[in-house]
Amino acid sequence: MPKKKKVKKTKKSKKVKKVKLKSSAKSVSKSIEKKSIIPGQDEKPEIKKIKKQSTEKRLYNLKDFVVYPKHGVGKITAIEKANIGEIDIQFYKILVEKEKLTLTVPINQQSKLRPISSINQINKCISILKTKPKIKRTMWSRRAQEYDQKINSGKIYELAEVVKDLNKNTDIIADQSYSERQLFEKAYERLKSEFEAVLKTSSEEVQKKMDKALGRTNISESAE
Numbered sequence: 001m002p003k004k005k006k007v008k009k010t011k012k013s014k015k016v017k018k019v020k021l022k023s024s025a026k027s028v029s030k031s032i033e034k035k036s037i038i039p040g041q042d043e044k045p046e047i048k049k050i051k052k053q054s055t056e057k058r059l060y061n062l063k064d065f066v067v068y069p070k071h072g073v074g075k076i077t078a079i080e081k082a083n084i085g086e087i088d089i090q091f092y093k094i095l096v097e098k099e100k101l102t103l104t105v106p107i108n109q110q111s112k113l114r115p116i117s118s119i120n121q122i123n124k125c126i127s128i129l130k131t132k133p134k135i136k137r138t139m140w141s142r143r144a145q146e147y148d149q150k151i152n153s154g155k156i157y158e159l160a161e162v163v164k165d166l167n168k169n170t171d172i173i174a175d176q177s178y179s180e181r182q183l184f185e186k187a188y189e190r191l192k193s194e195f196e197a198v199l200k201t202s203s204e205e206v207q208k209k210m211d212k213a214l215g216r217t218n219i220s221e222s223a224e
Helices: 002-042 119-130 140-151 156-166 178-199 203-214 215-221
Strands: 067-068 072-084 087-096 101-106
Touching: 067 119, 072 156, 072 178, 119 178, 119 203, 140 156, 140 178, 156 178, 156 203, 203 215
Parallel strands: none
Antiparallel strands: 067 072, 072 087, 087 101
């Protein structure tokens, strides 16, 4: 008899312990939830306001060369101030010599401007000019639109790709359509002007360098 009573007691005690553990676990989880909720409600999250900069971080100096995508390489000839609507505005005067054009670009709207390329980027362009042109079978009107977008993108690698793809290794007009030749010359001159600004060499030297990469050495020699 005493043995049976002991067995029953142990079973009951185990059940009681389990219940206690469960209830204690629930109470702990509830207390944790309360602790996590209360501080979140009392302490409002800090929202940091990001102020938009009124001016670009990069500042250019007089006589610096810059690239304006739609017009190519230009030189800063002046940094001037003007009062428009009781607001003082600073702007750059940029001379694009190839197009005989002077641009007025406000300093706080100069996101389109970029500095001229580095020598490493120029070397990368030369390696692009040496590669084989991509042959596309799409209609010329669509290709012409793509080439024009690349020329006006302001990206020097895309400009080099247009020169490479439209290069015919010849100056014979019959080998190129009028619009094709126009796009080639536009891209070629844009690229050449940036080469001149970066390498600080004459137009003739730059032309020789580009023509050599394009395989147009015979053309430049016959022109001389």
